[in-house]
Amino acid sequence: MNKTTLIECHNRIKPFIHNTPVLTSRLIDAMVNSKLFFKCENFQKMGAFKMRGATNAIMQLSDQQKDSGVVTHSSGNFAQALSLAAQSLGVKAYIVMPSNAPQVKKDAVKAYGGQIIECEPTLAAREKTTKKIAQGTGAIFLHPSNDDAVILGQGTACVELLECYPDLDYVIAPVGGGGLIAGTALAAQYFGNNCKVIGGEPFEVDDAYRSLISGVIETNKTTNTIADGLKTQLGDRNFPIIQQYVERIIRVTEEEIISAMQIIWERLKIVCEPSCAVALAAVLKEKHLFSNKKIGIIISGGNVDLGELPF
Amino acid sequence: MNKTTLIECHNRIKPFIHNTPVLTSRLIDAMVNSKLFFKCENFQKMGAFKMRGATNAIMQLSDQQKDSGVVTHSSGNFAQALSLAAQSLGVKAYIVMPSNAPQVKKDAVKAYGGQIIECEPTLAAREKTTKKIAQGTGAIFLHPSNDDAVILGQGTACVELLECYPDLDYVIAPVGGGGLIAGTALAAQYFGNNCKVIGGEPFEVDDAYRSLISGVIETNKTTNTIADGLKTQLGDRNFPIIQQYVERIIRVTEEEIISAMQIIWERLKIVCEPSCAVALAAVLKEKHLFSNKKIGIIISGGNVDLGELPF
Numbered sequence: 001m002n003k004t005t006l007i008e009c010h011n012r013i014k015p016f017i018h019n020t021p022v023l024t025s026r027l028i029d030a031m032v033n034s035k036l037f038f039k040c041e042n043f044q045k046m047g048a049f050k051m052r053g054a055t056n057a058i059m060q061l062s063d064q065q066k067d068s069g070v071v072t073h074s075s076g077n078f079a080q081a082l083s084l085a086a087q088s089l090g091v092k093a094y095i096v097m098p099s100n101a102p103q104v105k106k107d108a109v110k111a112y113g114g115q116i117i118e119c120e121p122t123l124a125a126r127e128k129t130t131k132k133i134a135q136g137t138g139a140i141f142l143h144p145s146n147d148d149a150v151i152l153g154q155g156t157a158c159v160e161l162l163e164c165y166p167d168l169d170y171v172i173a174p175v176g177g178g179g180l181i182a183g184t185a186l187a188a189q190y191f192g193n194n195c196k197v198i199g200g201e202p203f204e205v206d207d208a209y210r211s212l213i214s215g216v217i218e219t220n221k222t223t224n225t226i227a228d229g230l231k232t233q234l235g236d237r238n239f240p241i242i243q244q245y246v247e248r249i250i251r252v253t254e255e256e257i258i259s260a261m262q263i264i265w266e267r268l269k270i271v272c273e274p275s276c277a278v279a280l281a282a283v284l285k286e287k288h289l290f291s292n293k294k295i296g297i298i299i300s301g302g303n304v305d306l307g308e309l310p311f
Numbered sequence: 312m313n314k315t316t317l318i319e320c321h322n323r324i325k326p327f328i329h330n331t332p333v334l335t336s337r338l339i340d341a342m343v344n345s346k347l348f349f350k351c352e353n354f355q356k357m358g359a360f361k362m363r364g365a366t367n368a369i370m371q372l373s374d375q376q377k378d379s380g381v382v383t384h385s386s387g388n389f390a391q392a393l394s395l396a397a398q399s400l401g402v403k404a405y406i407v408m409p410s411n412a413p414q415v416k417k418d419a420v421k422a423y424g425g426q427i428i429e430c431e432p433t434l435a436a437r438e439k440t441t442k443k444i445a446q447g448t449g450a451i452f453l454h455p456s457n458d459d460a461v462i463l464g465q466g467t468a469c470v471e472l473l474e475c476y477p478d479l480d481y482v483i484a485p486v487g488g489g490g491l492i493a494g495t496a497l498a499a500q501y502f503g504n505n506c507k508v509i510g511g512e513p514f515e516v517d518d519a520y521r522s523l524i525s526g527v528i529e530t531n532k533t534t535n536t537i538a539d540g541l542k543t544q545l546g547d548r549n550f551p552i553i554q555q556y557v558e559r560i561i562r563v564t565e566e567e568i569i570s571a572m573q574i575i576w577e578r579l580k581i582v583c584e585p586s587c588a589v590a591l592a593a594v595l596k597e598k599h600l601f602s603n604k605k606i607g608i609i610i611s612g613g614n615v616d617l618g619e620l621p622f
Contacts, residue, residue, distance in 0.1 A: 021332060023354070042580040043334070111338075262617060269353040269613035271580040302580035306573060306622045 001148060001241075003190040009152040010159050013055045016088050019160050020044050025267045032283055034290045037168065038264075039161040042272050042302025046112065049157050049300050050081035050144070053179055056153030057142045058082075058089050066091050068138035073119075073126040075101040076229060077301055078144035083114030094139050096130045098122075104305065145177030146235025155183025161296045162191040171296040172279040175199035175208040175249060176230035178238035180300060185245035195296075199242070199249040200282035202227050202257060208234055208242065209249045226254055226310060229275035229301065250282035257281050258310045264299070274310070276300045312459055312552075314501040320463040321470055324366045327399050330471050331355050336578045343594055345601045348479065349575075350472040353583045353613025357423065360468050360611050361392035361455070364490055367464030368453045369393075369400050377402045379449035384430075384437040386412040387540060388612055389455035394425025405450050407441045409433075415616065456488025457546025466494025472607045473502040482607040483590040486510040486519040486560060487541035489549035491611060496556035506607075510553075510560040511593035513538050513568060519545055519553065520560045537565055537621060540586035540612065561593035568592050569621045575610070585621070587611045 023038045041049040058070060069092030072082050079095045086093035095114040097106060098121035109116055119129040134141050143150065157180075158171055171192075173184045181199045188195040201209050204225040210218040217239050223231040234242070252260075261277035263284075264270065276299045283290055283297070334349045352360040369381060380403030383393050390406045397404035406425040408417060409432035420427055430440040445452050454461065468491075469482055482503075484495045492510045499506040512520050515536040521529040528550055534542040545553070563571075572588035574595075575581060587610045594601055594608070 047580060265582050265617055269358060269582040271576050271582060306576055306620070309617070309620065311617045 001152060001186060006152055006155055006159065006186060006190055009056050010156045012059050013052060013153060013156065016055045016085065017052055018044055020157070022161060022164055023268050023270070028263060028267050032287050032290060034293045034295055036283070036295050036297055037161065037165050038268060038297045038299050039157055040270060040299045041157055042270055042276070042299050044301070046077070046080045046084045047301055047303040048077040048081065049154055049180060049298070050077045051085060052156050053150035053153035053183070054078065054081035054085040054142070055088070057147055057149040058085050058091055060149045061140060065140050068140060069094060070142050071096065071130055071133045071137070071139040072142050072144065073097070073130045074144055075105055077303060079105065079114065080108050080112055080303070082142060083109050083112035087113035092139070094133050094137065096126055096133065098126065102305070143235070145179030145232065146237045148237055150179050151183045151186070151238055151241065153183065154180045155187040157298055158184040158187035158296070159191055162187065162195065165294065165296065166191075167193050167294060168195050168296045169293040170196050170198055170290065171298065172198050172200055172282055173298040174227070174230055174275050174278040174300055175201045176275065177232035178208065178234040178242060180298065181246060182238035182241040184298060185241055189245050196247040197245060198247050198282065200278040201249050201251050202230060202278060203251045203253055205230055206251050209251055211239060212243065212246075212249060227257055227275040227278055229273055230278065250286055252278055252281040252285055256285060260284055262311050270299070271302045271304060272299050273301045273304050312463060312497060317463055317466055317470065317497060317501055320367050321467045323370050324363060324464060324467065327366045327396065328363055329355055331468070333472060333475055334579050334581070339574060339578050343598050343601060345604045345606055347594070348472065348476050348605070348607045349579060349610050350468055350607060351581060351610045352468055353581055353587070353610050355612070357388070357391045357395045358612055358614040359388040359392065360465055360491060360609070361388045362396060363467050364461035364464030364494070365389065365392035365396040365453070366399070368458055368460040369396050369402055371460045372451060376451050379451060380405060381453050382407065382441055382444045382448070382450040383453050383455060384408070384441045385455055386416055388614055390416065390425065391419050391423055391614070393453060394420050394423035398424035403450070405444050405448065407437055407444065409437065413616070454546070456490030456543065457548045458490070459548055461490050462494045462497070462549055462552070464494065465491045466498040468609055469495040469498035469607070470502055473498065473506065476605065476607065478504055478605060479506050479607045480604040481507050481509055481601065482609065483509050483511055483593055484609040485538070485541055485586050485589040485611055486512045487586065488543035489519065489545040489553060491609065492557060493549035493552040495609060496552055500556050507558040508556060509558050509593065511589040512560050512562050513541060513589060514562045514564055516541055517562050520562055522550060523554065523557075523560060538568055538586040538589055540584055541589065561597055563589055563592040563596055567596060571595055573622050581610070582613045582615060583610050584612045584615050
């Protein structure tokens with residue numbers, strides 16, 4: 001995954017994604033005494049950066065593989081992203097979802113043309129069902145985050161951000177499965193001008209923070225966080241990239257996440273997921289690090305249940 | 312107020328306002344079988360289109376008048392707009408607010424440098440206090456909507472929209488005090504290509520709808536609407552413009568407003584006020600009128616209390 005493969009990936013997916021806008025706020029800048037540039041992937045197709053990785057992953061398949069379709073198990077944004085990306089590319093998508101997934105998420109997958117296969121709400125059942133579908137249909141399994149093509153795709157958000165603002169000192173992204181932060185780190189390495197990448201992670205699911213300390217992939221015993229997009233786990237494809245290129249990870253409390261989310265909604269006037277707010281929460285928490293710097297923030301997505309807001 | 316005065320107004324205020332983005336949504340388009348272009352004044356400075364009119368009104372004053380400052384009575388967006396516009400232009404702003412105005416609104420006015428004078432929460436007290444301030448300080452009274460300079464300023468949102476999309480068939484705006492819809496109608500008249508302007512108004516405050524029928528300015532006995540920006544009343548400066556240039560007004564129920572607001576938040580991923588949703592609600596209600604048309608929607612503002620959402 002060098003600079004050329006990242007450029008090629010970006011050119012490949014461009015016709016199928018939005019170059020999302022970058023927003024700024026004088027009032028938030030004043031809060032942190034620095035200049036913040038929010039890359040708004042909540043305005044991405046299907047509402048999240050995952051559209052980028054899903055599109056690239058499908059486009060990297062051979063024609064024969066595309067004919068067989070793709071399969072994943074997800075109840076979150078990757079389910080919708082793979083469905084819409086597959087639909088855009090004329091490929092069949094099988095989405096394994098736990099039977100207790102919210103109806104609104106099932107409806108979204110269906111609206112984007114994904115074929116849902118329900119299973120028991122356990123990881124074992126999800127993996128078993130996915131394997132069965134793959135064997136029965138020949139569909140190719142695509143992982144939401146631990147896949148080189150997905151990592152490269154997610155990195156294109158930061159590529160676009162640096163195209164607009166080449167002299168950012170930092171880019172901050174939330175850390176969940178690790179695809180976004182790894183792709184962001186590659187983009188900053190290849191396109192930044194000494195641009196450092198920092199991750200934001202909830203204390204409640206701080207597997208990446210602990211993994212960087214121990215040098216091996218750690219797991220979370222519990223995942224009691226409002227940032228539901230960040231409950232997933234690092235993988236062996238993205239962890240080495242994070243180890244090599246991510247400066248550090250800043251952990252934040254649930255209260256800090258909700259407070260940062262409210263600031264984004266009130267000041268930027270955008271709807272974003274709690275997961276995105278983790279990046280701003282990290283900057284607010286460690287203001288002294290960022291004083292008088294130019295900082296990119298990846299707003300990862302905007303698919304939120306308006307009936308369950310924390311404020 | 313001819314085409315030249317509108318162009319001059321736009322050039323005058325440009326350095327002090329944002330040319331706000333226009334958003335679209337494939338999914339909302341599919342709902343109405345037409346193409347919608349949302350002009351996002353929620354991203355305007357201080358969060359609403361009122362910044363445009365307030366800026367123009369102050370800039371039209373003589374230097375001597377500017378030295379005396381400006382005064383208005385408002386507990387809504389015009390209070391914040393006049394405060395920020397005055398601050399940007401180095402002018403003093405006195406804001407008469409009812410003593411029971413929410414603290415968050417008082418804080419916003421203060422943050423923008425406005426000087427608050429509290430009064431009893433009645434219209435009579437507001438007008439009396441405003442008059443006293445004007446007499447005591449020499450400050451010039453500026454009305455939030457019934458003022459030619461304000462009307463022209465508000466019209467510049469539609470000017471920018473038509474600069475991007477010159478062939479819109481319709482532009483829809485909410486109707487409150489009448490400044491926005493009157494300015495929008497002038498802009499469509501001067502810059503559109505046979506572009507019709509339609510107003511959206513809550514049944515609960517349908518004074519403009521009834522005024523167009525009766526030919527005189529009607530009032531509202533009650534104002535029980537969630538669209539709190541639309542409780543105000545038409546005036547003698549904007550009503551004749553509305554009579555001449557607004558095609559019709561579509562009335563919507565409170566349920567229709569809330570439903571349209573939810574669609575905007577979920578699909579466009581933006582935070583907007585209930586008042587803006589009235590325009591989309593009007594399109595959703597009368598779909599047959601708008602089939603296969605290109606329609607601009609003015610999203611008027613985004614200053615909403617996140618603790619009091621209707622969903």
